Amino acid sequence: MxxxxxxxxxxxxxxxxxxxxxPALLTGCGFFTASLFPGYLAQVEASxxxxxxxxxxxxxxDYPWHSEVFVLRTAAGVDYGAVLIGIENLPYKLLMLVGPTxxxxxxxxxxxxxxxxxxxxxxxxxxNLAFDPATLPAFSILGITNYYALGFSAGTNNYLLWTDSATxxxxxxxxxxxxxxxxxxxxxxxxxxxxxxxRGVCYDQGAAGKExxxxxxxxxxxxxxxxxxPAAGFDGTVTFITPLLSNYQHLELENVDASxxxxxxxxxxxxxxxxxxxxxxFSGADTGKGLDLGQRxxxxxxxxxxxxxxxxxxxxxxxxxxxxxxx
Amino acid sequence: MKxxxxxxxxxxxxxxxxxxxxxxxxxxxxxxxxxxxxxxEYSEYQHILTGMLQAELGNAGFQVLPxxxxxxxxxxxxxxxxxxxxxxxxxxxxxxxxxxxxxxGFYRVEDRQFVLEIxxxxxxxxxxxxxxxxxxxxxxxxxxxxxxxxKELLPKVRLIGKAPPPPGPASAEQVTLLSADEGAxxxxxxxxxxxxxxxxxxxxxxxxxxxxxxxxxEKRKEGFHPSRESLLLEKPVQEFRLRPLxxxxxxxxxxxxxxxxxxxxGVAQRYYFQPDASFAAAELYNxxxxxxxxxxxxxxxxxxxxYGGYLFTGPDDVFRLGWSTGAGVILTWFTIKDQxxxxxxxxxxxxxxxxxxxxxWLLYLRGEGKYAMGLGRNLLGQGWxxxxxxxxxxxxxxxWKW
Numbered sequence: 193m194x195x196x197x198x199x200x201x202x203x204x205x206x207x208x209x210x211x212x213x214x215p216a217l218l219t220g221c222g223f224f225t226a227s228l229f230p231g232y233l234a235q236v237e238a239s240x241x242x243x244x245x246x247x248x249x250x251x252x253x254d255y256p257w258h259s260e261v262f263v264l265r266t267a268a269g270v271d272y273g274a275v276l277i278g279i280e281n282l283p284y285k286l287l288m289l290v291g292p293t294x295x296x297x298x299x300x301x302x303x304x305x306x307x308x309x310x311x312x313x314x315x316x317x318x319x320n321l322a323f324d325p326a327t328l329p330a331f332s333i334l335g336i337t338n339y340y341a342l343g344f345s346a347g348t349n350n351y352l353l354w355t356d357s358a359t360x361x362x363x364x365x366x367x368x369x370x371x372x373x374x375x376x377x378x379x380x381x382x383x384x385x386x387x388x389x390x391r392g393v394c395y396d397q398g399a400a401g402k403e404x405x406x407x408x409x410x411x412x413x414x415x416x417x418x419x420x421x422p423a424a425g426f427d428g429t430v431t432f433i434t435p436l437l438s439n440y441q442h443l444e445l446e447n448v449d450a451s452x453x454x455x456x457x458x459x460x461x462x463x464x465x466x467x468x469x470x471x472x473x474f475s476g477a478d479t480g481k482g483l484d485l486g487q488r489x490x491x492x493x494x495x496x497x498x499x500x501x502x503x504x505x506x507x508x509x510x511x512x513x514x515x516x517x518x519x
Numbered sequence: 520m521k522x523x524x525x526x527x528x529x530x531x532x533x534x535x536x537x538x539x540x541x542x543x544x545x546x547x548x549x550x551x552x553x554x555x556x557x558x559x560e561y562s563e564y565q566h567i568l569t570g571m572l573q574a575e576l577g578n579a580g581f582q583v584l585p586x587x588x589x590x591x592x593x594x595x596x597x598x599x600x601x602x603x604x605x606x607x608x609x610x611x612x613x614x615x616x617x618x619x620x621x622x623x624g625f626y627r628v629e630d631r632q633f634v635l636e637i638x639x640x641x642x643x644x645x646x647x648x649x650x651x652x653x654x655x656x657x658x659x660x661x662x663x664x665x666x667x668x669x670k671e672l673l674p675k676v677r678l679i680g681k682a683p684p685p686p687g688p689a690s691a692e693q694v695t696l697l698s699a700d701e702g703a704x705x706x707x708x709x710x711x712x713x714x715x716x717x718x719x720x721x722x723x724x725x726x727x728x729x730x731x732x733x734x735x736x737e738k739r740k741e742g743f744h745p746s747r748e749s750l751l752l753e754k755p756v757q758e759f760r761l762r763p764l765x766x767x768x769x770x771x772x773x774x775x776x777x778x779x780x781x782x783x784x785g786v787a788q789r790y791y792f793q794p795d796a797s798f799a800a801a802e803l804y805n806x807x808x809x810x811x812x813x814x815x816x817x818x819x820x821x822x823x824x825x826y827g828g829y830l831f832t833g834p835d836d837v838f839r840l841g842w843s844t845g846a847g848v849i850l851t852w853f854t855i856k857d858q859x860x861x862x863x864x865x866x867x868x869x870x871x872x873x874x875x876x877x878x879x880w881l882l883y884l885r886g887e888g889k890y891a892m893g894l895g896r897n898l899l900g901q902g903w904x905x906x907x908x909x910x911x912x913x914x915x916x917x918x919w920k921w
Binding site for chain 1: 778779780781782808809810811812813814815816817819849851853855858889896897898899900904905906912
């Protein structure tokens with residue numbers, strides 16, 4: 193007697209379909225791009241091993257150190273990726289620049305600082321130092337004494353902006369000439385109720401009427417505010433209508449890493465606590481674009497003004513990556 | 520006022536009621552026990568044994584007829600007591616005396632060895648009911664021997680005059696097992712061989728299993744996993760098609776696919792140290808990582824060695840819970856210049872899998888717990904691995920068993 197082989201039962205087929213479908217359900221729209229490896233690695237065009245330079249800077253000592261990444265653009269529109277390394281409780285800092293040719297230039301000084309911009313003379317300014325990347329290691333010292341200020345340049349003027357404390361409701365700013373002389377100080381009320389700390393400044397000449405973008409952080413509510421202000425308010429051709437937050441476009445963001453909120457022309461890039469840099473449009477809506485930075489390694493990231501390119505510095509393997517965002 | 524004075528006739532009424540519901544006592548003829556000893560010195564046991572029998576039957580609800588009821592009938596037939604040891608003669612006398620039960624017995628004492636036999640007969644059915652034969656030393660324990668012999672008889676003796684028990688449930692008369700596993704040995708209840716599959720079938724021997732009951736059948740065949748099935752008997756004549764036995768396999772070749780590595784495919788080879796149980800596996804998964812727009816894909820090769828097994832479930836189960844553990848390395852190439860090779864070594868501390876298990880193939884869903892060790896030139900650093908968007912890695916796989 194021959195007994196025919198059993199056919200697959202409908203229940204088993206349904207289960208098979210579920211097995212195949214389950215992973216897709218679990219990963220949702222990131223099904224094809226989800227990975228164990230940080231997504232930005234697949235966007236990388238070049239990488240630069242900064243480890244030996246950092247080791248030299250640390251002189252073999254096991255100092256705790258921190259890093260900052262930013263992009264500096266020359267007057268000719270050439271972008272440099274910059275990594276600034278600081279040692280905890282020590283004044284020494286190391287700046288490493290990666291230009292379009294791929295070489296790494298470095299500068300080590302106690303005068304390097306948080307401030308970074310391309311000034312009205314076309315020089316890169318980092319902290320209290322001004323230099324031309326083409327003539328490094330030559331540099332000049334500017335004499336800026338406000339170590340907490342951030343800045344930008346517009347036309348023939350340079351500007352420094354700061355808040356007096358982490359909970360200040362007043363924005364302080366100073367206008368300098370192209371040679372950083374003759375400061376004109378001014379201030380504008382930020383808000384009537386809450387105090388803020390200035391965390392970031394970006395200047396976009398193409399954003400008419402809201403050229404200066406400020407990133408403000410409110411400690412009390414763990415809230416980041418991106419405020420769009422006219423450059424004319426800083427050079428005195430118009431008077432700011434205060435409080436600024438009540439009279440100018442702004443965007444409120446919550447539950448984000450305040451030190452990683454960055455402006456690009458494609459939108460605001462916001463780093464969340466899940467290892468993602470998410471691109472939001474100027475109304476705050478998620479565009480569905482972004483970069484996966486990974487969850488377990490400290491990765492600092494910066495973007496060019498257009499949001500087309502990024503620099504990502506992995507502080508663990510001490511590698512700076514340059515890539516395209518694909519946005 | 521006391522209840523007894525208010526109801527002075529209550530005990531009497533209860534007695535009458537009790538008597539009314541009680542079945543009438545059946546008459547029993549207890550013939551004198553016959554002394555077959557070579558000497559007369561043990562004749563007193565005749566009275567003892569006969570008396571014990573009469574007393575026990577009386578206690579059991581029989582009406583023991585006095586000797587005067589049957590002794591004249593014996594004499595009239597010219598029979599001695601010893602003649603009544605023949606069942607036929609004892610039945611004749613007892614029947615004439617109007618008894619339903621006849622009891623005969625003898626004993627013999629020689630060299631202080633005691634032999635005792637008692638037999639009981641159903642007079643109406645003219646049938647032997649039960650007998651006992653006891654031997655022992657002639658001492659005080661002999662009384663226990665007598666007592667035990669009498670009590671041994673009583674359970675069956677009490678059934679006389681009772682209505683026959685109702686018929687038992689219907690039984691399965693013919694159970695046929697059909698199987699494609701030619702030559703497979705069939706055991707009942709896991710231990711009792713009842714035959715082998717021949718020409719695709721086995722007719723079970725006629726064991727009166729009641730209908731509605733279930734029998735457990737175990738199949739065994741060289742090169743296959745033993746299998747048990749529970750069969751519910753519903754009809755007197757019934758056929759059961761047994762599940763095919765699952766072959767024992769030593770090797771498994773896998774194709775698998777992992778979430779987070781979807782632009783790729785894995786292959787693996789398992790070797791089972793014990794057929795379809797504990798195993799070692801070598802796996803290789805090649806995949807691309809890309810974000811599509813402006814992307815320079817990464818190429819990953821995930822190599823690992825695993826050791827694993829199963830929990831709670833056997834090779835015959837459709838669903839199996841599996842586990843595995845091991846270690847591996849993910850080699851990564853960039854598709855841009857001058858990047859070299861990165862190697863992320865990891866411990867695959869635990870994988871848990873659910874398998875949909877068929878005879879020659881299986882499908883599985885596997886959750887994976889990987890811990891990157893952060894050794895050497897790596898990209899992942901140290902820590903548990905999880906997807907940048909989503910859960911820990913999950914793999915679906917297909918395995919061909921051979």
